[in-house]
Amino acid sequence: MKNITLEIHYEEFSGIEELDRDDRELCEAAVKALDGSYAPYSRFNVGAAVRLADGTIVSGANQENAASPSGLCAERTAMFAANFSHPGVPMCSIAIVGAQNGEICRDITSPCGACRQVMAEYQQIGGRDMSVLLYSGGRILKFGRVDDILPFIFDNLQGD
Ligand code: THU
Numbered sequence: 001m002k003n004i005t006l007e008i009h010y011e012e013f014s015g016i017e018e019l020d021r022d023d024r025e026l027c028e029a030a031v032k033a034l035d036g037s038y039a040p041y042s043r044f045n046v047g048a049a050v051r052l053a054d055g056t057i058v059s060g061a062n063q064e065n066a067a068s069p070s071g072l073c074a075e076r077t078a079m080f081a082a083n084f085s086h087p088g089v090p091m092c093s094i095a096i097v098g099a100q101n102g103e104i105c106r107d108i109t110s111p112c113g114a115c116r117q118v119m120a121e122y123q124q125i126g127g128r129d130m131s132v133l134l135y136s137g138g139r140i141l142k143f144g145r146v147d148d149i150l151p152f153i154f155d156n157l158q159g160d
Helices: 021-036 074-085 113-126
Strands: 010-013 044-052 057-061 091-100 131-135 140-143
Touching: 021 044, 021 057, 021 091, 021 131, 044 074, 057 074, 074 091, 074 113, 091 113
Parallel strands: 091 131
Antiparallel strands: 010 140, 044 057, 044 091, 131 140
């Protein structure tokens, strides 16, 4: 038997001006994506923006439905749109932001487990790390790769 401890690393910024130009632009795109949120049930708006390896940014926002499981989170809306419209182009980073009553949340909106699993697979098929930026009106967190927010992913591509 072995006892193993995992460590994760992330960066914390206190404002958007501390980010590099690409990350700032991606966070701004996530904020803009909030306009496309359809969340009449939870009234919680989420915006996400994915940067592809060729520099393209694809955005998405949460889409709800009266039959609640039929809705979709912002992150998956953005990633599925990205892989649909730019198949095979690796995803390098994703920015996520939440808002309520037209105000960006003071604390981070952290992606749900299902979205993390989808990020992990796109990172894997992209063959490069995908960074995850959690943007808020307060602090901003940056994780260098999806593994830092989801270790031990379900990996059905193993050995491919
Ligand atoms: N939501 C997202 O879009 N992303 C997340 O990471 C967490 C939750 C959405 C789903 C639903 O429309 C609303 O937030 C409230 O749960």
